[in-house]
Amino acid sequence: MLWYDSRDWPVARVAPKTAIPGVPKPLPAEYVTLLRNGISGQVIMPGDPDYDQARHVSNPLFNNFPSAIIMCETNDDVALCLQVARDSKFPTVARSGGHSTAGFSSITDGIIININRMNSxxxxxxxxxxxxxxxxxxxxxxxxxxxxxxxxxxxxxxxxxxxxxxxxxxxxxxxxxxxxxxxxxxxxxxxxxxxxxxxxxxxxxxxxxxxxxxxxxxxxxxxxxxxxxxxxxAVFAGFSIRWDMSTDDGQRDASKALNWLQCNFIKDGAAKKLGYQMIWVFEGPEGQPRKPYLLMRGMHHGTSVEMMDLLAPVLDLDGAQLEYMFAPMQYSGLNKILLTTPFEVPQFPPNVTSPPPENKLSRIISRVLEPSEWLQLIHLFLQTPNDFTTIAMEIYGGAIGDVDFDKTVFVHRYAYCDTFCDVFWQSEEERPKAEAFIAKWRETIEQFWDGGVYQNYPELGDKKYAEHYWGxxxxxxxxxxxxxxxxxxxxxxxxxxxxxxxxx
Ligand SMILES: Cc1cc2nc3c(=O)[nH]c(=O)nc-3n(C[C@H](O)[C@H](O)[C@H](O)COP(=O)(O)OP(=O)(O)OC[C@H]3O[C@@H](n4cnc5c(N)ncnc54)[C@H](O)[C@@H]3O)c2cc1C
Structure with a gap:
């Protein structure tokens, strides 16, 4: 997922206040006493000053009211939480970073075992x-x-x-x-x-x-x-190549490039030392209309010269423009550059002061799409109701496909890519349009979908998740x-x- 999301948001992430504060099912007093006396970290109950801060997750769409939130600091803390969970029979989830795209590390009427402080x-x-x-x-x-x-x-x-x-x-x-x-x-x-x-x-x-x-x-x-x-x-050279998709010719070039990359540049060979993603965004200087671009952004484990040799055939494709390249540096600095330079992906306007709610749809693609099929998806992307919609393709192949199937339960590793569609909205009025767009994307991409969904991008309403994540x-x-x-x-x-x- 591309959103760098480490802006210093002027309004901190606090779960939205509701008109009527949610009142979760209370944890019986005996368990509250047990926790308050036994936990070396922090016990946060409804009504406590830290409750609203602690119940939030990264996506403000999810607004749950847990019965207890325990900030664990030791294994004994976790063991006591699990004892209370077992005895009280309250549903319980763990939380580390709170970034589940379906809000699964939060729960109403249940217990959150937060191990964020256990981070050595x-x-x-x-x-x-x-x-x-x-x-x-x-x-x-x-x-x-x-x-x-x-x-x-x-x-x-x-x-x-x-x-x-x-x-x-x-x-x-x-x-x-x-x-x-x-x-x-x-x-x-x-x-x-x-x-x-x-x-x-x-x-x-x-x-x-x-x-x-x-x-x-x-x-x-x-x-x-x-x-x-x-x-x-581990240092990596970095690059960005872009296709301007604001004209018919540009859209055609981008669709041909997507097909060419699938056919020539994905699974094997020298490109194995190259990690890259294809990103569809709207961007541009503040105060001017945003333009749609296809971006190819990535990292190469080697020298800049090797990287540019590898990319030469891509740069020969119609419409391809080298936006920038960087000499080898460490991952975190380059990752930040690739996701925020020249503009953040997605590019929220300065008046957005807290993280906007987001919906996400992941679809794994295993077959080569014809340029006409990519063009169909590009045309749909251009109909998005706002400029924050981002489509991205997380390209697999390389070392991902080298691991034996039975070593993990990540079953999508032999696919071409995960494609996800991310929609955001700034107000409840914008929400139906954003949701209608993602529904249309779901319907259109169905014909190209292999039936898999990346389990790190869960969708709350997905009833067939077992089939989609694992089979x-x-x-x-x-x-x-x-x-x-x-x-x-x-x-x-x-x-x-x-x-x-x-x-x-
Ligand atoms: C802004 C953003 C950017 C992202 N970028 C990427 C990306 O580049 N690549 C990618 O692959 N994914 C990405 N993701 C998705 C992310 O990997 C998943 O959402 C991941 O599950 C988040 O882990 P977490 O610990 O932060 O979240 P949490 O919400 O705390 O946990 C996620 C799930 O794991 C469970 N869990 C957490 N900790 C434990 C534990 N200690 N024991 C047992 N269960 C636990 C939770 O109950 C929940 O079901 C991104 C998500 C966001 C919101």
């Missing part, structure tokens, strides 16, 4: 691996790794945390070069819902370990720490793990594994 980073003496408390966000993690030129593939937004990200796969600019984030995991520490702690790896409960690599969060236990392998000497065989496997480790569904949310058997 320990680099091994040999610099080959790092142990991360999964409440750590990518901004902090990169700040710890980059002084030593170390890298672990992460995503776009520095506020996203390892906890949710890794369990959904984890895509970013360097995923084609080194693999997805979950492909870097060596071992993981998880607290099961009975309160026991387990270290899992390919040698120690390989099935549970596999389930954590793409099986999504709040299913099998509370993830505490993950040891990841590290890439050494029947892997879902059965995951249901078996759920039955083994959380048979009473202490952790549960609308798209939980096996949840149909235990609704509510």
């Amino acid at each position: 980073v320990t680099i091994a003496d040999d610099r080959k691996s790092v142990l991360v408390g999964v409440g750590c966000n990518f901004g902090a993690l990169n700040a710890a790794l980059e002084p030593d030129n170390l890298h672990m593939p992460g995503g776009a937004c520095p506020d996203v945390c390892v906890g949710g990200y890794m369990q959904g796969g984890g895509y970013g600019f360097t995923a084609r070069i080194f693999g997805l984030n979950c492909d870097q995991a060596i071992e993981a520490e998880i607290m099961l819902t009975d309160g026991s702690v387990k270290w899992v790896s390919p040698d120690n409960d390989k099935d549970l370990f596999r389930a954590l690599l793409g099986g999504t969060g709040s299913n099998f236990g509370v993830l505490l720490q993950v040891r990841f392998k590290l890439q050494q000497s 029947p065989e892997i879902y059965e496997f995951l249901c078996g793990i759920k039955e083994k480790y959380d048979p009473d569904h202490v952790l549960r949310f609308p798209q939980g594994v096996g949840i149909k058997k235990y609704p509510g």
Whole structure:
């Protein structure tokens, strides 16, 4: 996902105040006392001064009223939360960074186990691996790794945390070069819902370990720490190539380029050291009408000269313009440049003072689309009701496709790309138009869709999520793990594994 989203928003992220404050189902007093006396972190209950701040997630669309929010600081804190969850039978979810696109780390009438403060980073003496408390966000993690030129593939937004990200796969600019984030995991520490702690790896409960690599969060236990392998000497050259899509000729050129890239530039060969995404945006200087562009933005693990040699055939395509290139630098600086230069993606106007609500639709594409088919999608993009709509293609291939199927439950790795459509609205009046646009996008892209959805971009209303994220065989496997480790569904949310058997 492209939104860098680390603007210093003038209005902080606080869950919207509702006309009538939501009153969640109260947690019985005995449990409140147990938590208040036993937690070394912070217990936040409805009515507490920090409640509105703590109940929010990154997308203001989700406005839940939890019965209790526990900011855990130790394993004992997590164990006590799980004890209360078990005994009270209140539905419970974990939260790390609060960036779930369907708001799944929030819950009304339930308990949130927030492990955001459990965020230690320990680099091994040999610099080959790092142990991360999964409440750590990518901004902090990169700040710890980059002084030593170390890298672990992460995503776009520095506020996203390892906890949710890794369990959904984890895509970013360097995923084609080194693999997805979950492909870097060596071992993981998880607290099961009975309160026991387990270290899992390919040698120690390989099935549970596999389930954590793409099986999504709040299913099998509370993830505490993950040891990841590290890439050494990791600096990347960067580039942006753009196609102006404001004219008929420009739209045709862009559609041909999209098809050419699919046919020539995706899966193998030298381009394996190149990670890139195709972004459809409206942008331009403030105060002037925005223009539609197709952007190809990426990173190369090598020199600028090698990168420009690789890109030469792309730059020969009709309409392609080199917007910029950068000499090798570390991931976080280049990631920020690619997503904010010359304009932020998407480009919100200065009068937007708090993060706008957002809806997202992910669709995995596995086949080559003809230029005429890309053109159909481009024409639809140009009908968006506002300039913030962003379409992006997270290109797979490279190291993503090199990992054996049975190592993880990320089943989309052999596809061409994930394509997502992001709509935003600034007022309730704008909302129906934005939603109508995403509905039209859903209908139009159906014919090109392979049936998969990237599980890190969940959509709240998706009833067929099990089929879309994993397919029947892997879902059965995951249901078996759920039955083994959380048979009473202490952790549960609308798209939980096996949840149909235990609704509510
Ligand atoms: C602005 C923005 C940019 C993004 N950019 C990218 C990107 O570039 N690439 C990409 O792949 N994805 C991206 N995402 C999606 C992101 O990877 C997922 O939303 C991810 O799940 C967020 O993890 P989190 O810990 O921050 O969120 P949370 O909302 O805290 O967690 C997400 C899910 O995991 C569960 N969970 C969290 N922590 C734990 C834990 N410790 N144990 C068990 N379950 C847990 C939660 O209950 C929830 O279901 C982006 C999202 C946003 C909002």
